[in-house]
Amino acid sequence: MQNLILYSLSNFIPETILVVTIIVCIIADLIIRKKSFAVTFVAIVGLVLSFVFVVKQWGLSMSIFSGMLAIDNYAVFFKLLFIISTLFILLFVETSKEMKTASHKNEHVYLILSLTTGAYLMASSVNLIMMYISLEMVSLTSYILAGYLKKDKRSTEAAIKYIIYGAASSGIMLYGMTLIYGYTATMNINEIFLYLSKNPITDTPVLLASVIMISAGFGYKISSVPFHFWTPDVYEGAPIPITAFLAVTSSAAGFSVLVRFFLVGFANTEIITAVKWQEVIIVFSIASMIIGNFVAVWQTSLKRLLAYSSIAQSGYILLGLAVVNSAGLFAVILYLSAYLFMNLGAFYVTILIHNKLGTDNMDEMDGLGYRSPFIGVTMAVFMFSLAGIPATVGFIGKFYIFSALINTNSPNLTWLAVVGLLNSVVSLFFYVKVLKHMFLNKPEKPLPELDYGYANILITLLLAVPTILFGLYFTPLLRLAENSIKIFGLN
Amino acid sequence: MIDIQYFLILSAVLFSIGVIGVLVRRNAIVIFMCIELMLNSVNLSLITFSSFFSNYYGQIFVFFIMTVAAAEAAVGLAIIISIYRNKESINVDEINILKW
Amino acid sequence: MDKFFIFVLIFPLLGFIINLLFGKRIKSEKFIGIFSSAVVLIPFLIAVYFLIYLFSLEPQSRFITLNLLSWIAAGFFNIQFSFLIDPLSLCMVLVVTGVGFLIHWYSIGYMHNDSMFSRFFAYMNLFILSMLILVLADNFLLLFLGWEGVGLCSYLLIGFWYEKKFTGDAAKKAFIVNRIGDFGFMIAMFLIFLNFGTLNISQFLAAIPVSFEFNSGLLVAVSLLLFLGATGKSAQIPLFVWLPDAMAGPTPVSALIHAATMVTAGVYLIARCSLLYVYSPITTNIVLIIGIFTALIAAVIAAKQNDIKKILAYSTISQLGFMFVALGTFTYWLAIFHLITHAFFKALLFLGSGSVIHAMSDEQDIRNMGALKDKMKITYYTFLIGALAISGIPPLAGFWSKDEILFKTFLNSGLIFYIVLLGIAFLTAFYMFRLVTLTFYGEPRYAANIHPHESPKSMTIPLLILCGLSVIGGFIGLPHITHLPNFLERFLSVVFDKTETALMMYSQVNKPEVSLEIILLILSVVVALISITYSYKKFSAVKKFKASRGFAKIVENKFYVDEIYDRIIVNPLYFISDKLLWKIFDIKIIDGFINGLADFIKKSGEDWRRIQSGIVQDYALITVSGIIIIIIYLIFF
DSSP: HHHHHHHHHHOOOOHHHHHHHHHHHHHHHHOOOOOOOHHHHHHHHHHHHHHHHHHHHTTTEEEEETTTEEEEEHHHHHHHHHHHHHHHHHHHHHHOHHTTTOEEEEHHHHHHHHHHHHHHHHHHBHHHHHHHHHHHHHHHHHHHHEEEEEEOOOHHHHHHHHHHHHHHHHHHHHHHHHHHHHSOOOBBBBHHHHHHHHHHOOHHHHHHHHHHHHHHHHHHHTTTTTTTTHHHHHHHHOOHHHHHHHHIHHHHHHHHHHHHHHHHHSSSHHHHHHOOOOHHHHHHHHHHHHHHHHHHOOOBBHHHHHHHHHHHHHHHHHHHTTTSSSHHHHHHHHHHHHHHHHHHHHHHHHHHHHHSSSSBBBGGTHHHHEEEEHHHHHHHHHHHHHHHHHTTHHHHHHHHHHHHHHHHHHHHEEEEHHHHHHHHHHHHHHHHHIIIIISSSOOSSSSOOOOOOOOOOOOHHHHHHHHHHHHHHHHHHHHHHHTTTTTGGGO | OOOHHHHHHHHHHHHHHHHHHHHHOOOOHHHHHHHHHHHHHHHHHHHHHHHHHHSSSSHHHHHHHHHHHHHHHHHHHHHHHHHHHHHOOOBGGGOOOSOO | OOOGGGHHHHHHHHHHHHHHHHHHTOHHHHHHHHHHHHHHHHHHHHHHHHHHHHSSSSSGGGEEEEEEEEEEEEEEEEEEEEEEEOHHHHHHHHHHHHHHHHHHHHHHHTTTTOTHHHHHHHHHHHHHHHHEEEEEEEEHHHHHHHHHHHHHHHHHHTSSSSHHHHHHHHHHHHHHHHHHHHHHHHHHHHHHHHHHHBBBBBHHHHHHHOOOOTTTTTHHHHHHHHHHHHHHHHTTTSSSSHHGGGGGSOHHHHHIIIIIIIHHHHHHHHTTTTHHHHHHHHHHHHHHHHHHHHHHHHHHHHTTOOOOOHHHHHHHHHHHHHHHHHHHTTHHHHHHHOOOOOHHHHHHHHHHHHHHHHHSOOBBBBBGOOOOOOOOOOHHHHHHHHHHHHHTTTTSSHHHHHHHHHHHHHHHHHHHHHHHHHHHOOOOOOOOOOOOOHHHHSSSSSSSSSOOOOOHHHHHHHHHHHHHHHHGGGGGGOOOOGGGGOOOHHHHHOOOHHHHHHHTOOOOOOOHHHHHEEEEEHHHHHHHHHHHHHHHHHHHHHOOOOOOOHHHHHHHTTGGGGEEEEEEEIIHHHIIIIIIIIIIIIIIIIIIIHHHHHEEEEEHHHHHHHTOOOOHHHHHHHHHHHHHHHHHHHHHH
């Protein structure tokens, strides 16, 4: 027993490092007591260390803490994604003026790290208990982060809406978990799969209800319709770096656990026919794409627009899950890596605009492309990538999603690809609208040029260059994705 | 021994009361209480199943749920305090500057 | 070791990036000029090293494939960033970088004090890079990348002085005409991938003899489409119209496009795919006929042009025609030979003309020149040698290659083609010496306020080097009658040996008779000499220029080809696109549909966003009812 725990701990180093870093950050914050880059620096060091140990786990395949967590390439991929996004978010916060108005100076650092730790656990959890706890770990920290600007009405409103909606959703998810526990007498998803595939499936209503209730919990994390309602309000109210964090890390974590839950626990033709979760996912996906894209057309707040865009993007990613084969999962992984760069980039440009203009209202952005060509061009790159225009990484993501759908040769899924493609066309409408404001609309009176520091430009380039580079030379991403999904053993 | 169904029905009823409470009560604190009710109904059925299967998964889960619920309540109350400071009200239907 | 070759590509890329990003900050023209030339010189040196290295290998193993990384891997569609170093591509690399370097060097003086100095060199480096990718590519997609890159750079450089409208028009024309050729290339590429399952050139060529008959439909189609691409880049009928207009760019650009790079791409492509053309003799005959017609028409037009650069431009088209004739008579090495010698003397002529234009304060009309012989000695002598070389006077470079083409045509295609080519050779000497005479001899006809002067050293030294190359360049490919080794043919023979074997299968190669070859040699020299004398006599005494009439006027107006294209292609296209496609199809149908759709999206979006009421309980209500509806639906339906 003791050996088992030691063995588990030795494979739990990345998480341990993060936890230690959090504690160090808290102590450092208590000692320093004013705004200081030192705390952020400690966090960055911790993340880099953790990165090293995560990379070491590449190629392992085991489960630790008596079947609570899995160490495999799939988890490693997501952990790397979380680390990169967290590093960027820490830099975002440092360069955001909005975050400087907060009454706490350094707390965000360890809150962000806690969220990352939770996301780590989500990516590797293979047990319903672990899934719930890690999900709550992510949720609780994101509630606090969303309300980080305590004196700002919008920020606090975002927080209260988020927590009420989130707590209710996770309550529903818990009830679903109880039902499946009652059905299979276990909480490990591998064992659930064994039970379901060995025994004839009776009482389908119970199973159906439980699966849908569980997907309420995950669906709210990935902001898929109909669990998306919090997204626009929270994205708009929260400080932009936090919004970016929620949009990337939190939703990628949601996907990591959702995909594992369905593809490990329920990926079997008989189970799919009985539980019909594939149809449920398809419905969620179509609804997300349509609602996200159609409503985004109306937005004037850039953050809110990006919120609806995130909803729509979730729809595309769910399409990849709905294929239920390795090509689809491959596309999901690819899309998420693309999503990391382009979404963070779009949010960072929003931060830079907000720093100078003090607003994210698009009507104020008229002529911005000429006031700062750098902002205009990089925004164009990210918008085109989000819309899936070729020569950007977003195109690669969409391309593989749609080709996975079409290659199944099933007419229904091919139709789904058509729906997705039409939605991409609609999405172009509002992505280009942002650029229209920046380049084609003339401001009423000539406005001064905007100057950005080297740090700002460097961070933007760190995101814009991969967005284009991986759009042209994407073989490394393909290799990464290919190796990340092997453990699922799908055909 | 009492039949397992009774416990499960009680749990379902509690859960429904909780959900309806979340949907209809306007006071944020009451909403949180209703969410606690949902979680406790879950706990009840977990314990029921656990003793029925005589395995320990359910019982462990209950402990975790209780802990998380406490944390959630702490965070929730803190947020309610800060919204009260900003708006002097904790009625959720008055909190709607962010919309559409 | 082999990977070391990649620096051939890295250096020009580096030059491009640095010039583009930091060019404006670096104030020193000297630094930019030397740096940009160096990044072309170093690849040349590397290529020389590899030339020696290849010579040290057995002839059969002179093929080095550089597999760098996988570019696109999607199922069985696998494209590598891979380059092939073999005698053919290495010859091209040497020409591109060698002549390219001299042109870069020359440009330092020519572009002196231009406000966009660094950008010019950035584009030039990119041009060299694209051309290198083109000739080194191991698969069609990578080749196409270089192909398009060359097109893009020509667009940027021809329109370099973008303040003038006609440069922009010329750039657009070059780009659009090239696109027509690219279209052929792309379709060919799709056909190849569809039928052969690969885009790798070697694999594609290897598959031809295995599974195809001579003149099989697919091969003819692919070869014709590739040839369409080649006519675009190499300015052959019907797509030659862009090249004369490309003179609008700075003169070094013309030299680069005409001599070393872009226009040779088509010749290279066909030589690279020679096996394909041997297997579709129909296309090869078309290549021959197109080549000979282009050579003839361009030579005739050149004889009546008055713009110094236009004459050279038509002369390029005509000489390219010669290369296509060589391709059309299955003598591929010969096409490459003429390509190399032509690169030398045409670069020389263009740079010389640039020197003249420089001296004459941007005057380009030879009617307004004359008697420059004594004012600019170096330019005069080098230009004269270039002109003699192109006219085919022994022992200069042009003589060997052109004469070999004439001889091989006589052997393989018969007397009539030979006579036509001989006539073209006569015309070539005629228009070149018309140009030389009017420019350098006779009385000065330029305005009094122009004071011609010799160009600076940075311009004359490249001229001298090119002049030397034009003199000795022909000795790499001496004909058999001299009983001296023919380096080039032997060097390239490994590349074309499969082609030769295939050729044996259906065509009798005529044995050359020594006496006949000598007679033909003397004949062509005599023709050239007569032409030169006649031309000198006719123009050295000219004082006034009469307006041309009749046929001469038609020739002066380039057979009205541009006008004809305007009438039958461009204008109808405008008409259809304006009246039919735009006013009816676009506005009424497409816009109507799109706007309707957009209205629908907007309307439904407007309705749906009202659901987001801002009250969290509404959200929860909808979510919960959503869950219940889905559960009920799934259970009962």
